[in-house]
Amino acid sequence: xxxxxxxxxxxxxxxxxxxxxxxxxxxxxxxxxxxxxxxxxxxxxxxxxxxxxxxxxxxxxxxxxxxxxxxxxxxxxxxxxxxxxxxxxxxxxxxxxxxxxxxxxxxxxxxxxxxxxxxxxxxxxxxxxxxxxxxxxxxxxxxxxxxxxxxxxxxxxxxxxxxxxxxxxxxxx
Numbered sequence: 176x177x178x179x180x181x182x183x184x185x186x187x188x189x190x191x192x193x194x195x196x197x198x199x200x201x202x203x204x205x206x207x208x209x210x211x212x213x214x215x216x217x218x219x220x221x222x223x224x225x226x227x228x229x230x231x232x233x234x235x236x237x238x239x240x241x242x243x244x245x246x247x248x249x250x251x252x253x254x255x256x257x258x259x260x261x262x263x264x265x266x267x268x269x270x271x272x273x274x275x276x277x278x279x280x281x282x283x284x285x286x287x288x289x290x291x292x293x294x295x296x297x298x299x300x301x302x303x304x305x306x307x308x309x310x311x312x313x314x315x316x317x318x319x320x321x322x323x324x325x326x327x328x329x330x331x332x333x334x335x336x337x338x339x340x341x342x343x344x345x346x347x348x
Contacts, residue, residue, distance in 0.1 A: 177309035181233055184302035185224035191295045192221040198288075205273035209253040213292050216246030220299065236303035243299040250293035257287055 195214055198204045206214075220242055227235035255262050280288065 177305055180302040180305040180309065181224065181231075181235070182228055184299045184306065185221070185228045187295055187298050187302070188217060188220040188224055191217050191292065204279050207253075207273045209249050209256075209289075212249045213246050213253075213289075213296075216242045216249065216296070217292075220246075224299075233306040233309055236307040240300060240303045240307075243296050243303060247293055247296035247300060250289050250296055253289040254287065254293055257289060258285070 195210075195217065199206050220239055223235060223239055227233075227239075
């Protein structure tokens with residue numbers, strides 16, 4: 176799993192990207208404010224994670240994990256707003272567009288698009304954490320390591336050694 180975690184995160188974000196465009200542009204479903212915020216978090220992930228997969232850069236999670244976690248927070252908030260009547264401690268929706276508590280589709284009585292979005296962001300976040308742990312050797316986790324001969328110390332040692340040889344040859348002659 177560690178080997179493919181970054182690819183799973185990218186494929187998940189790509190699937191969410193394509194699904195959100197399909198629902199809004201093909202099926203013409205209305206987009207509420209919280210949906211836009213989730214898209215703002217998701218769309219850059221698709222591009223950045225795609226580039227990281229191409230370069231095999233597992234450390235990209237340091238920069239993309241905050242985006243996926245913020246998207247997860249927006250998705251969970253919207254799901255709670257849809258499922259709990261009267262839950263809206265922060266009035267984000269309904270001022271300039273559709274109400275965020277409106278349910279466009281529901282499956283099995285509890286699965287809505289914000290829940291699918293939350294699961295997607297959660298999977299992306301977990302995959303990024305796994306990819307981050309795969310990119311770090313065990314000795315780096317414990318702290319910075321000091322090499323035996325850093326490059327600067329090697330150069331200084333070699334130059335002092337050359338000086339001693341020159342002085343010894345001059346003294347012998």
